Amino acid sequence: xxxxxxxxxxxxxxxxxxxxxxxxxxxxxxxxxxxxxxxxxxxxxxxxxxxxxxxxxxxxxxxxxxxxxxxxxxxxxxxxxxxxxxxxxxxxxxxxxxxxxxxxxxxxxxxx
Amino acid sequence: xxxxxxxxxxxxxxxxxxxxxxxxxxxxxxxxxxxxxxxxxxxxxxxxxxxxxxxxxxxxxxxxxxxxxxxxxxxxxxxxxxxxxxxxxxxxxxxxxxxxxxxxxxxxxxxxx
Numbered sequence: 001x002x003x004x005x006x007x008x009x010x011x012x013x014x015x016x017x018x019x020x021x022x023x024x025x026x027x028x029x030x031x032x033x034x035x036x037x038x039x040x041x042x043x044x045x046x047x048x049x050x051x052x053x054x055x056x057x058x059x060x061x062x063x064x065x066x067x068x069x070x071x072x073x074x075x076x077x078x079x080x081x082x083x084x085x086x087x088x089x090x091x092x093x094x095x096x097x098x099x100x101x102x103x104x105x106x107x108x109x110x111x112x
Numbered sequence: 113x114x115x116x117x118x119x120x121x122x123x124x125x126x127x128x129x130x131x132x133x134x135x136x137x138x139x140x141x142x143x144x145x146x147x148x149x150x151x152x153x154x155x156x157x158x159x160x161x162x163x164x165x166x167x168x169x170x171x172x173x174x175x176x177x178x179x180x181x182x183x184x185x186x187x188x189x190x191x192x193x194x195x196x197x198x199x200x201x202x203x204x205x206x207x208x209x210x211x212x213x214x215x216x217x218x219x220x221x222x223x224x225x
Contacts, residue, residue: 031212043118043205043218044156089155096212099146102155 002027004092006103013080014111021075021106023090028068031096035064035075036089038105044089048075080110113139116208118217125196126225132192133220135206141186142208147179150203150219162189196224 003026013019023033032051036044048057048064050073056065063076077084087107091100115138125131135145143164148156160181161169168181180192189208193200201224207214 036216041203041221044216046216049213091156093212093214098144099158099161100156100207100214102148102157104155107153 002092002094002101004090004101004103006088006090006106008106009104010107010109012109012111015080015082017080017110018076018078019080019108021077021088021090021108023073023075023103025071025073025092025101027094028071029094030068031093033064033066033073034091034093034100035062035073036091038087038089040087047088077108080108082110082112085109114210114213114215115139116206116215116217118204118206118220120220121218122221122223124223124225127197128195130192130194131196131222132190133204133206133222135189135191135208135217137187137208137210137215140208140210142189142210143186144209145183145189146207146209146214147181147189147191148205148207150205156205159191193222196222198224200224 005024007022034049035047050057050066061078066073087105089105090103117136119134145162147159149159150156159174162181162183164183170176183189205219207216
């Protein structure tokens with residue numbers, strides 16, 4: 001069964017810390033993997049998308065890596081800010097755009 | 113570009129009534145749209161895949177007679193929650209497929225009293 005797992009489920013850090021969010025998936029034959037941000041009661045904001053052939057993507061203070069062989073992706077957030085507080089979701093596409101399987105998310109709180 | 117809208121953004125209804133949620137791709141055509149449901153503090157779960165001009169494909173455990181999906185045009189899919197009950201209260205999010213990517217709507221919060 002194709003599943004996506006995110007650890008930790010919740011994380012609280014002081015402002016300024018660098019942090020890593022983890023995502024693991026059961027089947028390495030992915031098409032792509034995507035990281036989303038969701039603010040409370042809101043929809044999804046796409047942060048980074050890593051194609052199967054790529055190893056990482058960067059956008060500003062965010063860096064996402066992909067290791068298909070081990071079934072893992074990490075989202076690295078540098079110099080965290082209170083505005084980064086949100087739930088971060090990892091989603092895997094195994095079927096080239098047919099559906100996304102989401103992890104349970106990591107609720108991040110960055111304290112001033 | 114690639115903007116998806118949902119209407120309404122939130123709705124409160126009485127138990128037993130039906131509620132229709134619209135998902136529109138504003139600046140592109142989408143032959144495939146997806147409907148997800150998210151319960152509080154849980155992740156998104158795919159409910160069904162909506163294909164323009166054909167019947168929707170429902171995920172296991174999702175009642176097709178309760179959650180009616182109509183993909184009438186290349187820019188509009190609707191989800192109707194029929195005879196809604198309090199346990200249907202949730203956050204419903206749609207996405208529209210463009211090439212191999214999905215673009216998400218802002219979600220609709222449904223509260224059934």
